[in-house]
Amino acid sequence: MAEYPDNLLYTKDHEWVRVDGTLVTIGITYFAQSELGDIVYIELPKVGERLAQNDSFGSVESVKAVS
16 A cells, blocks of 8 residues: 655645745655556646646646546
């Protein structure tokens, strides 16, 4: 069974966020990874680009789905 670290914040859409001061790191949960399967394309903002809360910022395409 996958472990879910306590130092991360989780969304209902199977994403996680780690906040360290003004730096935020994002990712997807183990469940999302297993549902997506192999990722064939990912579009993300440039490192250091500022985003506002609740903004969409990228997309993931896998052999099973596009999110």
